[in-house]
Each structure stands twice: as structure tokens, then as C-alpha cells.
Amino acid sequence: MEEAYDIVRVQNKIGREKQKIQYNKNIKLITFSEEDYIYLKEMAVGPGKSKKFRSRWRGPYLITK
Numbered sequence: 001m002e003e004a005y006d007i008v009r010v011q012n013k014i015g016r017e018k019q020k021i022q023y024n025k026n027i028k029l030i031t032f033s034e035e036d037y038i039y040l041k042e043m044a045v046g047p048g049k050s051k052k053f054r055s056r057w058r059g060p061y062l063i064t065k
Contacts, residue, residue, distance in 0.1 A: 032063050033063070034063055034064065034065065035062070035063065036062075036063045037059070037060040037061065037062055037063075038059060038060065038061055038063060039057040039058065039059035039060055039061070040057065040058045040059055040061065041056060041057055042054070042055070042056055042057065042058055
């Protein structure tokens with residue numbers, strides 16, 4: 001029984017590593033520098049507020065440091 005648990009643990013670890021690799025394929029590194037203007041995405045909506053009529057972006061903000 002212990003041997004079966006060990007096999008399952010190894011297989012789960014391999015599966016997690018494959019999922020991690022697949023997820024990281026779509027990640028893009030974005031760098032900003034001083035004096036750039038950026039917009040921030042509003043992820044959360046407060047209670048009693050509708051997502052439908054709300055702007056998803058706040059800004060522009062100037063990067064100073």
C-alpha cells in the first residue's frame with residue numbers, strides 16, 4: 001500500500017509541474033520606467049455596485065519611482 005501511495009505522490013508532482021509549465025507559457029513580462037503613464041485594472045467591485053456600468057480601468061497614473 002505504501003508503494004502505491006509513493007507512486008501517486010510522484011505522479012501528482014509530475015502533473016503539477018506540467019500544469020505550471022503550461023500556465024507560464026502565456027505569461028508576458030511587462031516593464032515600466034519612470035515618466036510612463038499607466039492604467040490600473042479594477043478587479044473588485046464593492047458591495048451594492050454593478051459591474052455592468054462601471055469603468056474597468058482607473059488612471060492614467062504617472063510612474064515617479
